[in-house]
Amino acid sequence: MRCDSARADEQRDGPSSGPDASGSNPPRSNRPRGGPAATLAVASIATALVLVVFTVPLTTLTSASEALGAGPGEQAWILSAMSVGAASALLGSGAIGDDYGRRRTFVAGTVVLAMASVLGALAPSALVLIVARIVQGLGGGVILACGLGLIGQAYPGPALGHAAGVWAAALGAGVAVGPILSAGLDRLGGWSLPYWLSALAAAGLAAAAQAFLTESQAADRRCVDVAGTLLLGFGMAAFLAGLTESRTGWDQPSVYVLLIGAVLLLAGFVVVERRVAGPMLDLSLFGRPDFVGATLAALASGAGVLSIMSLIPMILQRAMGVGAMTGAIVLLAWSATSAVTAFAARWIRASPTALMIGGLVACAAGQLAVYGLSADSSVLRVVPGMLLAGAANGVLNAALGWQAVASVPADRSAMGSGANNTARYLGSATGLTICAVLVTHGGAASGIAGLLSGWNMAVLVSASFSLLGALGVYLATAREQFREHRGPGDRAS
Missing domain, CATH: 1.20.1250.20 (MFS general substrate transporter like domains)
Structure with missing residues (x-):
């Protein structure tokens, strides 16, 4: 399902070219530079x-x-x-x-x-x-x-x-x-x-x-996966933070809190990605x-x-x-x-x-x-x-x-x-x-x-x-x- 903003952009920029010969939507590029x-x-x-x-x-x-x-x-x-x-x-x-x-x-x-x-x-x-x-x-x-x-x-x-x-x-x-x-x-x-x-x-x-790069994006734009983005971002951050804390000793409670929190967040990410329409x-x-x-x-x-x-x-x-x-x-x-x-x-x-x-x-x-x-x-x-x-x-x-x-x-x-x-x-x-x-x-x-x-x-x-x-x-x-x-x-x- 596309976002309303995506449809508005398509009305402004023109429709996408549609599926190619292979049946998939090709990426959309514009503004050659x-x-x-x-x-x-x-x-x-x-x-x-x-x-x-x-x-x-x-x-x-x-x-x-x-x-x-x-x-x-x-x-x-x-x-x-x-x-x-x-x-x-x-x-x-x-x-x-x-x-x-x-x-x-x-x-x-x-x-x-x-x-x-x-x-x-x-x-x-x-x-x-x-x-x-x-x-x-x-x-x-x-x-x-x-x-x-x-x-x-x-x-x-x-x-x-x-x-x-x-x-x-x-x-x-x-x-x-x-x-x-x-x-x-x-x-x-x-x-x-x-x-x-x-x-x-x-x-x-x-x-x-x-000045020099040409804009390009997917022809079939999806809504931003806010939940997945936040879960993955915080999950990765918690995991790496836990590893960083562990370098000064594994006996710190913060290490276990961060690593357990990372596991839970990343598990939540997998669940969300399985259910969301545009992961x-x-x-x-x-x-x-x-x-x-x-x-x-x-x-x-x-x-x-x-x-x-x-x-x-x-x-x-x-x-x-x-x-x-x-x-x-x-x-x-x-x-x-x-x-x-x-x-x-x-x-x-x-x-x-x-x-x-x-x-x-x-x-x-x-x-x-x-x-x-x-x-x-x-x-x-x-x-x-x-x-x-x-x-x-x-x-x-x-x-x-x-x-x-x-x-x-x-x-x-x-x-x-x-x-x-x-x-x-x-x-x-x-x-x-x-x-x-x-x-x-x-x-x-x-x-x-x-x-x-x-x-x-x-x-x-x-x-x-x-x-x-x-x-x-x-x-x-x-x-x-x-x-x-x-x-x-x-x-x-």
Whole structure:
């Protein structure tokens, strides 16, 4: 059932084109502006900016904490707050973008990111900075969901694979540039300077998006699923908040209250989505092997390689006495390599499913290569494993960007992007929590020996996540591939 506002918009903009030859309603696009190349450029640059903003605390946490008097619990929240906001917004903003305009929603996300960055720069206390980081995550989630959705509309068919590689390269570029840029700006003008630069960049992207992006939306617009949006948003926020609180100890009542509340909210979300006429997430998609495979791969990517590689600068600093800038530079072995191979993945002649399985297995091999660190290990000891994991992660990101859009109906590209990125953020938050707890509480030994013992356990756990993800993708898609390869006579029998 369509909303009254949807019918009013159709009277103003003209009727939709109706069902295509396949019987489905094609997405509606209007107001041609900069063309596909402009869409790819703006969406990719914005994606890189979101990742730059995400990594700001990795190298500015110490100076920000000293300036704002943040304790261990507040520091954990500063690191994780943007994930809470992003995971809460991704799926809902993708559905809203599909129904009410991906460009319009994308622009709103850049404005929110700019305003939140200003709030972060002016933050007088750790609490205000945490709130600003959560709102930055809300804006960033909108950008990620609708940016890839816009790319999916601009590059239909086989061209999507190439465009998804560029988008995935932007992910790696943001992670590569962010920590080094933030560390340099911190030294130049203090911890708040990266937030001011983020605000200016986001404002510029809002203007560029308004000028160059072509509006697109689903031909069959639905009412906003208010109940589903709120239940999922608060459920994800409660779950990630519970994980963040657990990093300072599982014996806190707040941890259990948040996690139990998250289970109840997410269960309510499933109930609502089964009953509402226009769900924000069509649960029937979980009957599609390609959608399930892409979701499992994104979840495993976050819980596996993203989690353990994000902790390498920390282990280098605490166990080997490496400085923050050096740690950020070493991280380039993973993040920069990921950007390069994501862009080059367009020349690999393989299906997205094969790329996801191969990428996860190779990521696991790279993760295992950083096992066995000691206090006497050279910084170069971690580089080969990071290079392998980075190369595999770039290919994996390109396949995920491709399959996230290709595994949903054509007019639901932003919803597909939101669902896939939600799985990635959920996996990352879960994996980071588990690995951080293992590192800080690993083994019976104390000091550096205990830290490294915990690190080795975290490496094994993260590699297990990657391998289980590869197995899950294979099992989810094997039956469908078997059906496709059976002959007509076999299918008839």
